[in-house]
Structure formats: C-alpha cells, structure tokens
Amino acid sequence: MEERTPVLEMRDIVKIYPDGTKALKGVTIKVYEGEILGLLGENGAGKTTLMKILFGMLKPTKGRIFLRGKEVRFKSPADAIANGIGMVHQHFTLVEVFNALENIILGMEGHGLFSKIDVENARKKLQKLMDELNFQVPLDVPVEKLPVGTQQRIEILKMLYRNVDILILDEPTAVLTPIEVKELFAVLRKLKAQGKTIIFISHKLNEVMEITDRVTVIRKGQVVGTVKTSEATPQLLARMMVGRDVVLRIEKPPKEPGEVVFRVENLWVKGDRGEEAVRGLTFEVRAGEIFGIAGVEGNGQSELIEAITGLRKVEKGKIYLKGVDITGKKPRDLYDMGVAHIPEDRTHMGLILEMTVMENAILGMHWRKEFSKDLGLINWAKVEEHSNRLIKEFEIVAPGTKAPVKSLSGGNQQKLIVAREVSKKPEFIIAAQPTRGVDVASTEYIRNYLVKLRNENKAVLLVSADLDEVLQLSDRMAIMYEGQFMGIVKPDEVTEEQIGLMMGGVKA
Amino acid sequence: MTALEELKGYIRPLGESVLAILIGALIGAIVLWLSGYNAVAAYKALIQGSFGSLGNFAETLSKSTPLILTAITFAIGARTGLFNIGAEGAVYFGAIAAVAITQSIQNPLAGILAGLFIGALWMLPAAVLKVYRGVHEVISTIMFNWIAFYLASWLALQVFENPMNPNSTLPIPPGARLPLLVKNSTLSLAFVIAVITAVVVYVIMWHTKLGYELRTSGLNSRAAEYGGINPRKAMLWSFIIGGMTAGLAGALQVMGIPPSYSISQGLANVYGYGFDGIGVSLVGRNHPLGIIFAGILFGALNAGATLMQQTGVPLEMVKVIEGIIIVAVAVPGLLDLFLKPLRRGKA
Numbered sequence: 001m002e003e004r005t006p007v008l009e010m011r012d013i014v015k016i017y018p019d020g021t022k023a024l025k026g027v028t029i030k031v032y033e034g035e036i037l038g039l040l041g042e043n044g045a046g047k048t049t050l051m052k053i054l055f056g057m058l059k060p061t062k063g064r065i066f067l068r069g070k071e072v073r074f075k076s077p078a079d080a081i082a083n084g085i086g087m088v089h090q091h092f093t094l095v096e097v098f099n100a101l102e103n104i105i106l107g108m109e110g111h112g113l114f115s116k117i118d119v120e121n122a123r124k125k126l127q128k129l130m131d132e133l134n135f136q137v138p139l140d141v142p143v144e145k146l147p148v149g150t151q152q153r154i155e156i157l158k159m160l161y162r163n164v165d166i167l168i169l170d171e172p173t174a175v176l177t178p179i180e181v182k183e184l185f186a187v188l189r190k191l192k193a194q195g196k197t198i199i200f201i202s203h204k205l206n207e208v209m210e211i212t213d214r215v216t217v218i219r220k221g222q223v224v225g226t227v228k229t230s231e232a233t234p235q236l237l238a239r240m241m242v243g244r245d246v247v248l249r250i251e252k253p254p255k256e257p258g259e260v261v262f263r264v265e266n267l268w269v270k271g272d273r274g275e276e277a278v279r280g281l282t283f284e285v286r287a288g289e290i291f292g293i294a295g296v297e298g299n300g301q302s303e304l305i306e307a308i309t310g311l312r313k314v315e316k317g318k319i320y321l322k323g324v325d326i327t328g329k330k331p332r333d334l335y336d337m338g339v340a341h342i343p344e345d346r347t348h349m350g351l352i353l354e355m356t357v358m359e360n361a362i363l364g365m366h367w368r369k370e371f372s373k374d375l376g377l378i379n380w381a382k383v384e385e386h387s388n389r390l391i392k393e394f395e396i397v398a399p400g401t402k403a404p405v406k407s408l409s410g411g412n413q414q415k416l417i418v419a420r421e422v423s424k425k426p427e428f429i430i431a432a433q434p435t436r437g438v439d440v441a442s443t444e445y446i447r448n449y450l451v452k453l454r455n456e457n458k459a460v461l462l463v464s465a466d467l468d469e470v471l472q473l474s475d476r477m478a479i480m481y482e483g484q485f486m487g488i489v490k491p492d493e494v495t496e497e498q499i500g501l502m503m504g505g506v507k508a
Numbered sequence: 509m510t511a512l513e514e515l516k517g518y519i520r521p522l523g524e525s526v527l528a529i530l531i532g533a534l535i536g537a538i539v540l541w542l543s544g545y546n547a548v549a550a551y552k553a554l555i556q557g558s559f560g561s562l563g564n565f566a567e568t569l570s571k572s573t574p575l576i577l578t579a580i581t582f583a584i585g586a587r588t589g590l591f592n593i594g595a596e597g598a599v600y601f602g603a604i605a606a607v608a609i610t611q612s613i614q615n616p617l618a619g620i621l622a623g624l625f626i627g628a629l630w631m632l633p634a635a636v637l638k639v640y641r642g643v644h645e646v647i648s649t650i651m652f653n654w655i656a657f658y659l660a661s662w663l664a665l666q667v668f669e670n671p672m673n674p675n676s677t678l679p680i681p682p683g684a685r686l687p688l689l690v691k692n693s694t695l696s697l698a699f700v701i702a703v704i705t706a707v708v709v710y711v712i713m714w715h716t717k718l719g720y721e722l723r724t725s726g727l728n729s730r731a732a733e734y735g736g737i738n739p740r741k742a743m744l745w746s747f748i749i750g751g752m753t754a755g756l757a758g759a760l761q762v763m764g765i766p767p768s769y770s771i772s773q774g775l776a777n778v779y780g781y782g783f784d785g786i787g788v789s790l791v792g793r794n795h796p797l798g799i800i801f802a803g804i805l806f807g808a809l810n811a812g813a814t815l816m817q818q819t820g821v822p823l824e825m826v827k828v829i830e831g832i833i834i835v836a837v838a839v840p841g842l843l844d845l846f847l848k849p850l851r852r853g854k855a
Binding site for chain 1: 711715716717718720721723724727728730731732733734735736737738
C-alpha cells in the first residue's frame with residue numbers, strides 16, 4: 001500500500017486555536033486516488049478542523065500538505081477548488097431563493113459587472129454531468145422548496161461543476177432520511193467509479209462500514225489508526241473511536257408496565273402548510289414502559305410531538321395525562337404537571353446557544369420556587385448549585401457553569417438537555433431524536449438513561465428516525481406513516497422486513 | 509455568580525467600546541485636520557469644556573441624563589429582539605405629563621410617576637400592533653414619533669402654554685422641581701434618578717424571572733416558547749418598560765433643568781434624545797450599566813462642544829465625531845481591522 005504515492009497527504013498537521021485549545025496534535029492522513037476514505041471520530045475529535053485546513057478555511061499552526069506529491073498551501077476555499085478539492089459542508093451554503101442552476105454557477109458568472117451570464121451553456125454542461133451520474137435535480141425550482149437530500153446533491157453538483165476530483169463530505173448523512181442516505185451512497189459509488197476521490201467524514205459506524213474503502217480514526221486531535229474497511233468490524237472501529245469498548249447493546253431487564261400515564265385519543269393536527277399532518281392517532285404510554293415511534297422523518301412525528309407538548313394547536317381529539325384532560329394546555333402547565341420534553345431540535349428549541357450553561361439549565365423551570373427569591377428575583381446561587389449537580393451527575397464536559405452553551409460539543413449540549421428535563425422530576429418524558437448528531441459515548445449514556453427512567457416506572461415516549469434506537473429501547477413501538485400508525489408491535493416479535501414494509505406505508 | 513467572574517465577562521465588550529471611542533476620536537481628528545481646523549486645540553477645548561471644572565463636569569452629567577434613559581429604551585428592545593425606536597415620542601409625552609400633573613400636584617414624585625405612566629401608555633399602540641398584528645416596530649414607532657411630535661407641539665402651545673411667555677409651556681412649579689446637586693449648574697437629582705433606573709433595569713434584566721423571559725425571547729423565541737415563556741408577553745413588557753424610561757427622560761428634562769423648567773418652543777429641549785439614545789445604547793453594548801458610561805461620554809461631547817466652538821470648530825463637528833464612534837462600535841469588521849494585529853501579537 002505504501003508503494004503508491006497518495007494523491008493527497010496531510011503531514012503532521014497541528015492546530016492550536018488562539019485560546020489555547022489544541023484541536024489537532026500532529027495528524028497525518030493519506031488519501032489514494034479513486035478511493036473513499038472514511039474519517040471517523042466522535043464530535044469534537046478534530047475531523048472538521050482537519051478538513052477545513054485542507055480546504056483553505058483555516059490556517060494550520062504547523063504541518064504540510066502535499067497534493068500529487070507537490071507541497072501546497074491553500075489560502076482560501078476558492079484556491080482549494082482551483083486545485084481540484086471541493087467540500088460539501090454539514091450546513092449547506094446555498095442561496096435559498098435561487099434555483100439550482102443559479103446556485104451552481106454562482107461565483108462563476110464571468111468577471112465584468114455587466115457581462116452576460118451564459119446560462120444555456122451552463123445548463124447543458126450541468127445536464128451532461130447529471131446524465132453521467134444518473135441523477136437529476138430540478139434546475140429551475142428555488143432550492144428552499146427542495147428536500148434536504150436534493151439540496152445536498154446540488155452542493156455536490158456545485159463542486160463537480162468546478163471540476164474537482166477530490167470531494168470532502170462533512171457528516172453528509174446527518175440531515176438525510178434513510179432513503180436519502182441510500183441515494184447519496186449510490187451517487188458516491190458512481191463518483192468513485194468515475195475515478196473521483198472522496199473523503200467521508202462521519203461518526204456513524206454503519207455508514208462508514210458500508211461506503212468506505214479505508215477508515216482513518218481520529219480521537220482527541222490524534223490519529224488512532226487507519227484500517228481497511230473490509231478488515232474492520234463496527235466493534236473494532238467503535239473501540240478505536242472512543243478508546244474503550246462501547247456497549248452498543250443496552251441492558252434492558254424485562255418489566256411489566258403499570259397503569260396508563262399518557263393517552264391520546266383520535267388526535268388530528270395540522271402541519272405548517274395546513275395539511276393534515278397527524279390523522280386520528282390513538283395510543284397510550286404506561287408507567288415503566290418505553291413506547292417508541294419509528295418512521296421516515298416528515299410523516300407527522302414533529303407535529304405530533306408539538307401538539308402533545310402544547311406547542312401546536314390540536315385540531316381534533318383529546319390528550320390525557322394521568323386521566324386529566326391536558327388538550328390545549330400550555331407548555332408551562334404541562335411541565336408543572338409532570339411532563340418533560342427533550343426536543344428534536346437541540347439548537348433552535350432545546351437550548352439558547354448564546355446563554356450560559358446556568359441559564360439553560362433552568363429553561364422551562366425558571367419559575368419554580370427552588371430557584372426564586374422575593375420580588376421575582378432569581379436565586380442564581382441555587383441555579384448554580386443545580387447546574388453543577390447536572391454537570392456532575394451527567395458527566396457533562398463544560399468549561400464552567402457560566403460558559404455559553406454554544407462552547408459545548410453537540411453531545412454535551414444534548415446531555416445538558418436530558419439532564420435538565422430529567423431534573424424536572426417528570427412522570428412522562430417525551431424524547432424526540434434524543435441522540436441525533438450525538439457522539440457514541442453520549443448516545444450510549446442517553447439511551448441507558450432512558451431505560452433507567454423506564455425502570456424507575458416512568459412513562460417514556462421515544463420518537464426517533466433511528467430505527468435501531470427504537471428497536472433497541474422500546475417495549476412497544478409504532479411505525480408512523482403519513483400521520484397514521486401502520487401498526488403497533490413489540491420489537492422482538494417483528495422482522496426487519498415487516499418494519500420496512502410499514503415504513504413504506506403497508507399496514508401490518 | 510461571583511462578582512469577579514461577572515466582571516470578567518464585561519472586560520472584552522468594555523475594551524472594544526473604548527477602542528471604538530479612540531478610533532472615533534482619531535478619525536474625528538483627521539476630519540478636523542482635513543477641514544483646516546486645529547484638532548489639538550479643538551480636543552483640548554472639548555475635554556476642558558466637559559471635564560475641566562466642577563461646573564463643566566456637572567453640565568456633562570446633566571446632558572447625559574436623558575440619553576441614559578432613552579438608550580435604555582432601545583437596549584431593552586434590542587435584548588428582547590425588537591428594534592424599538594419609539595423613545596422619541598415617549599419623551600415628549602413624558603415631559604407634557606410632568607408639566608400637566610405638577611400644576612395641580614406640586615410634588616416631584618407626581619411628575620415622575622406621570623412620566624413613567626404616560627411613556628408606557630404611548631408605547632402601547634406600537635406594542636399591540638407588533639404583538640397581535642405583526643406590524644414591524646420600526647415602521648410603527650417612526651410613524652408614532654411624528655404623531656407624537658405634532659400632538660405634543662399642539663399640547664405645549666395651545667393647552668399648556670405659558671401666558672406670560674409664549675415661547676414655552678407653563679413651568680414646573682417650584683414645589684415639584686428636582687433639587688440641584690451643584691450650584692449654578694443644571695445638574696439635578698435627575699441624573700441620580702437616571703443612574704438608579706439603569707441599575708434597576710439591569711437587575712430586572714439579569715436577576716429576575718421577567719428579565720430572563722425577556723432575554724430568552726429576544727435570543728430564541730422558539731426556545732422561549734418551548735421553555736414555557738410567552739414571547740408575545742415578553743415583547744409587550746419590553747415596550748412597556750422601554751416606554752417608562754423614555755417617559756421618565758422627558759419628565760426629568762423639564763423637572764430638573766433650570767432655569768426654564770418648562771418645554772420650550774418646538775419641543776426644542778426634549779427633541780432628539782430618543783434618536784441619540786440609540787447610539788448611546790450601541791456604544792454601551794445594549795447593557796444598562798454600559799449605557800451609564802456611554803451616556804456620560806455623549807453628555808461630555810455635548811457639554812464640551814460649546815467651548816470647542818470658541819476655537820472656531822462648528823458645533824456640528826461633535827455630531828460627526830459621535831457618528832464615527834457609533835459606526836466604529838456598530839461595525840464589527842472595522843474593529844477587527846484594528847484588533848487583529850493585536851491578537852496575532854498575542855498568539
């Protein structure tokens with residue numbers, strides 16, 4: 001393997017941020033022509049930093065980059081692209097009101113202020129590209145109207161249009177539905193067949209196993225090792241990634257569920273565009289049980305959660321908590337009645353990123369007596385105690401209680417939310433996508449905690465697009481499709497094929 | 509939160525503001541020099557006129573008083589996610605209310621309460637339009653400012669006019685005037701009230717549940733809603749408290765400024781503070797405590813301008829310098845231009 005010259009080599013890359021954080025401590029990676037290299041690591045391991053250095057967005061503190069044997073240093077992304085390296089970011093960089101064609105040619109329109117843009121030529125070239133890859137995106141629809149998966153393809157096309165032959169994909173599947181992931185992988189395979197080189201950044205073991213040829217594992221700013229994917233197992237990669245054996249299995253003792261804690265009767269909810277997002281759902285969650293809802297995202301799960309947590313209007317039907325009608329109650333009342341909600345959108349709903357850990361640790365409970373003094377004053381000393389308790393109990397890695405929450409890694413942010421919600425001492429916990437975008441260790445912690453809550457006789461409603469998660473944790477599970485349940489089953493009494501059918505809209 | 513840690517959080521914004529002020533002064537000097545004036549002499553006069561003597565310093569503090577209060581109006585709005593520029597109108601009515609009520613109740617407290625109340629009341633239409641109909645507060649408050657100007661002008665000239673002096677309203681009766689702090693100056697208890705107000709607003713915003721709800725709504729209204737907070741209610745409160753401080757500015761401006769203790773023709777002595785307050789708030793980083801210092805800075809510029817004029821530099825030059833300072837604070841890129849070499853030096 002060492003005989004061949006790598007098409008790209010990053011040698012001894014060190015990155016120290018001005019505040020002293022050592023993001024990379026001498027990382028060397030080699031990429032060979034026409035392969036898919038997986039860059040695997042937990043959140044905050046340094047994968048993205050490394051790629052941003054390659055792409056000219058960050059300057060390395062030390063280290064050298066060789067492209068086809070020649071030393072290079074890119075001053076900007078434009079510089080990197082000109083040298084044939086393209087990157088698709090986790091968060092897209094598209095102009096939402098522009099269509100795909102406009103987005104793709106943006107920045108390549110020609111140099112004069114009034115020079116004519118050769119749209120037709122661009123369209124022809126793009127069409128040819130798409131035909132070669134055997135995938136199509138609508139060129140004339142504003143991208144904001146397109147699904148996320150399509151937007152991502154536009155990002156990829158944007159890079160290919162610029163004739164890159166090394167493509168970096170940063171956590172490309174984080175925002176995709178399972179079907180979109182399959183489609184993306186098909187595209188990647190085709191690109192590989194055309195001789196393109198791909199660097200695939202991920203923390204998802206299964207995906208890395210499926211799509212890559214080799215995997216370089218990074219942990220805490222250092223390379224742990226590089227293995228051939230064909231010789232690796234998920235267990236091996238997980239061990240390399242977190243530095244210890246990860247118990248991907250969750251210990252879940254059998255348990256008889258108790259009385260009904262939460263009940264929904266013939267619930268109808270409208271979506272943002274006025275469509276019937278939830279269509280007549282009826283189900284119950286019992287004490288000491290995890291009730292899971294699986295299904296492809298966008299089938300009404302979000303609207304269902306918002307309706308039962310008081311954030312969206314209920315059109316029709318009833319919601320009961322311990323026999324009390326809570327339909328139409330405000331979030332504040334629900335929290336006081338023993339509901340906790342781990343929201344699916346961590347950064348836009350669960351946390352206020354600019355605020356401190358302390359301030360976030362009391363969101364949704366800031367009115368409680370324990371944090372109050374006279375005259376409506378907040379007892380910050382008590383809040384600090386509370387925050388420190390959460391940090392300690394949940395092993396949250398944070399610079400301090402007064403650090404802004406945005407300085408925490410995604411996994412620790414999520415742990416903070418779980419910690420806060422559990423500290424509300426709820427009887428009924430709604431966990432929506434509780435481990436999305438969270439590193440392996442935090443995922444394991446959060447999943448085990450949900451089981452612990454169940455063992456403590458709490459009622460847990462789990463909504464997740466991660467089928468494995470639902471299968472692993474639930475005592476009973478439903479598969480949601482277009483606002484309805486295709487069936488309510490027990491995870492150990494159902495085959496993958498049956499679930500697949502239900503996710504595709506076939507009733508059990 | 510320990511006091512020390514809290515203090516640490518302020519150092520960076522403070523440093524940035526100081527730097528912006530220095531940049532403003534520097535560019536101002538260049539502009540003066542290019543316009544053919546003696547910049548050194550002008551700045552000397554400016555400092556002399558604002559800090560040179562007890563009397564001059566008193567003038568500085570007196571001039572800062574209404575600015576501190578109107579800046580707070582803007583700051584509370586900004587912290588709640590609003591761009592509330594309606595302070596101007598509330599100032600007029602605060603002044604009118606103080607004049608009106610003290611004619612029958614000769615007590616400064618009556619004037620202050622009237623100013624607070626009317627200021628809040630005047631903000632309500634814009635608040636209701638924003639919260640329940642989604643009318644953007646910039647549009648509504650600008651429009652209401654004009655309504656306020658003509659309505660207040662009419663009230664001042666027709667309803668509360670001084671029969672002895674047609675150029676002003678009835679004066680505040682002696683029993684309702686605020687005591688002076690420095691003899692032969694215009695510095696009265698009003699300044700102390702403004703500073704106390706700033707501190708109270710700080711406590712509200714950072715140490716009460718209401719303030720927590722306001723700031724949460726301002727930063728992330730979806731998270732606020734999720735957290736059991738009603739962002740609409742928060743906005744309403746933001747308008748009300750902001751209206752109160754602006755109304756108070758107007759009341760203090762007539763109750764605490766000798767010799768006239770009245771509103772002069774064309775609302776001249778209550779005009780413009782609402783808009784100047786926006787700049788003061790930006791320089792003070794939309795923080796009530798920062799605003800106290802920013803207010804004093806702007807007060808100093810206004811107080812010193814008179815003496816600077818004697819060196820031949822027109823009064824308006826001070827506004828140019830003020831403008832440059834505001835731009836320097838408001839444009840982060842501009843600051844980075846100066847800060848980057850410093851940071852690189854450290855790394």
